[in-house]
Amino acid sequence: GIQVEQSPPDLILQEGANSTLRCNFSDSVNNLQWFHQNPWGQLINLFYIPSGTKQNGRLSATTVATERYSLLYISSSQTTDSGVYFCALGAGNKLTFGGGTRVLVKP
Amino acid sequence: DTAVSQTPKYLVTQMGNDKSIKCEQNLGHDTMYWYKQDSKKFLKIMFSYNNKELIINETVPNRFSPKSPDKAHLNLHINSLELGDSAVYFCASSHRQGGTDTQYFGPGTRLTVL
Numbered sequence: 477g478i479q480v481e482q483s484p485p486d487l488i489l490q491e492g493a494n495s496t497l498r499c500n501f502s503d504s505v506n507n508l509q510w511f512h513q514n515p516w517g518q519l520i521n522l523f524y525i526p527s528g529t530k531q532n533g534r535l536s537a538t539t540v541a542t543e544r545y546s547l548l549y550i551s552s553s554q555t556t557d558s559g560v561y562f563c564a565l566g567a568g569n570k571l572t573f574g575g576g577t578r579v580l581v582k583p
Numbered sequence: 584d585t586a587v588s589q590t591p592k593y594l595v596t597q598m599g600n601d602k603s604i605k606c607e608q609n610l611g612h613d614t615m616y617w618y619k620q621d622s623k624k625f626l627k628i629m630f631s632y633n634n635k636e637l638i639i640n641e642t643v644p645n646r647f648s649p650k651s652p653d654k655a656h657l658n659l660h661i662n663s664l665e666l667g668d669s670a671v672y673f674c675a676s677s678h679r680q681g682g683t684d685t686q687y688f689g690p691g692t693r694l695t696v697l
Contacts, residue, residue, distance in 0.1 A: 576625075
């Protein structure tokens with residue numbers, strides 16, 4: 477089946493730092509989505525990005541479909557960025573989620 | 584207005600009981616889903632419905648029975664609850680099917696089976 481691997485599994489940042497999260501996937505992609513699960517459990521869709529680069533405020537994402545990876549960049553991190561970041565690969569009729577990167581931003 | 588809503592938010596029950604979780608979306612989407620998130624935060628799809636028709640059933644035990652009375656609602660009924668059913672259950676919706684469209688998630692229902 478489809479494999480979606482995220483790295484690193486855990487990330488501790490000092491407020492203001494920049495970071496890059498990676499998502500590798502095993503299959504060709506209909507779409508790739510990034511989600512943030514905040515400490516209260518809510519899942520928020522950050523990007524729908526089957527290819528190319530998108531930016532939304534301090535967050536940006538790049539997917540290189542031919543090389544089967546996607547990157548999520550967090551710049552000038554804030555404590556509200558804490559939580560778990562998931563990438564999910566869309567293929568066929570469903571999304572397959574990676575294991576997530578748990579991010580803690582310290583003040 | 585909440586786009587995807589679930590009730591209840593928390594559910595604590597005894598083994599062997601039957602319970603239901605309700606989901607409603609007001610986004611006008613055609614497709615709805617149920618996901619299960621385990622204690623290690625791993626998210627896995629359970630079911631997908633498109634216009635009230637079952638599209639995906641990911642080898643979920645038949646104690647779990649989804650029901651879609653209309654395309655804005657997808658409820659999940661669980662019979663004979665087991666300890667391993669304890670998890671957070673998320674409902675989601677999208678305009679088009681499965682892997683081809685942005686999915687919007689509800690707030691989750693934390694189920695604890697004692």
